[in-house]
Amino acid sequence: MAPSPQRLHRSNTSDERERVSLLLKVARMYYEEGATQAQIAKHVGYSxxxxxxxxxxxxxxxxxxxxxxxxxERAMSIEKALAEKFGLIGARIAESKVLGNLTQNVARCAADYLIETSPEDSVITVSNGFAVNATIEAMPRMNWLASRVIQAIGSVSNEEVQVDASETCRRLAGQLGGRHIALPAPLVVSAPEVAYSLIQSQQVAGILHYAATADTALVGIGTIEDRKKGYIFDGYVEEETSAILQRDGAVGHICGHHFNAQGEHIVTPLCARTIGINLKQIRRLPRVVGVAWGEHKLDAIRGALRGKLVSVLITDRATAEALLED
Incomplete structure (x- = not known):
């Protein structure tokens, strides 16, 4: 007597459940537990x-x-998205939640990028700041004898020596194995006439021209809200300049010059007393590598990107994702 359709259905269903159960067991042992096929065969009783x-x-x-x-792979997809959104020629993203110091992780990304993408006869102009300093500390020792590093802005006497532009210039050249060209001038002087006189001098004018025609600039992105140690304008921003910065919505600064949320230069009386390459010259450089990260820097980074003040961004994943959410 043939089995009823109901019994046949139950039998088929039972057989299928057993087969799927066997597939799951074998797959888990192989892919999750790392067992070999021979070990699985012995365990389940099959060849x-x-x-x-x-x-x-x-x-x-x-x-x-x-x-x-x-x-x-995920970091690379974020880098691609950043480049497409802001018209960058490159981006590198450090993991925000990994073992180790976040500063060191971002700095290592910046150092790796520079070494991987720069020729041995590179001409690099460099600013000051803690991000730039950290990048230099992460640099391997190279033997780029034909390389040149030029100081992009004047020195700041009240800044920590290690992060001052004269020192970052010297130390970066030391790591690359090339020659450094220092700018013998302060970042800010007492009066516009003094700045004009210095800028017109043959030595300073020649170095600033060299910096403005470099292959690459390595810069930090400063925020005017971050008045912690190393703040380069301490003692220089008078009441009139402060009022203009507030009125015009300053969000950050690069190489001693302030910009707003759209990356537009904010002209203040301070500009006429500042010695270094300006934002117009920075935009003309073939490649400007900006190194910055952190929630407190978001407005400054965003403004720099919108204004095309940097063409390569080195940051961390959390900052990058926040930039992409806009």
Missing amino acids: RPTVSRLLTEAREEGVVHIRITHPL
């Missing part, structure tokens, strides 16, 4: 070729989905 066939079935029937991925 190794049968186990191999079961693993193939598991993939074909969707029991197992294989996806090749890595944290770096």
Whole structure:
């Protein structure tokens, strides 16, 4: 007597459940527990070729989905998105939540980028600041004898020596193995006449021209809200300049010059007393590598990107994702 359709259905369903259960067991042992096919065969009581066939079935029937991925792949997709959104020629993203110091992680990304993308006879102009200093500390020792590093802005006497432009210039050249060209002038002088006289002098004018025609600039992106140590305008911003910066919505500064949320230069009386390359010259450089990160820097970074003041951004994942949310 033939089995009823109901009994046949129950039998087929039971057989299918057992088969799927076997596929799951074999797949978990192989992909999650790391067991070999021989070990699985011994455990389930089948031959190794049968186990191999079961693993193939598991993939074909969707029991197992294989996806090749890595944290770096996600970082690279963010870098691409940043470049497309802001018209950058490059970006590097450091992981925000990894073992180690975030400053060191971002700085290592910046150092790696410079070494990987620069020729040995590079001409690099460099500003000051903690991000630039950290990048130099992360630099490997090179033997780029033909390289040149030029100081982009004057020195700040009240700044920590290690992060001053004269020192970052000297130390970067030391790491690259090339020659450094210092700018023998302060960042800010007492009066516009003094600045004009210095800028017109043959030595200073020649160095500033060299800096303005460099292959690459390495700069930090400062925020006017961050008045912690190393703030380069302490003692220089008089009441009139402060009022203009507030009125015109200053969000950050690069190489001693302030800009608003759109990256537009804010002209103040301070500009006429500042010695270094200006924002117009910075925009003309083939490549400006800006190194900055952190929530407190978001407005400044965003403004620099919108204003095309940097063409390469080195930052961390959290900052990059916040920039992409706009």
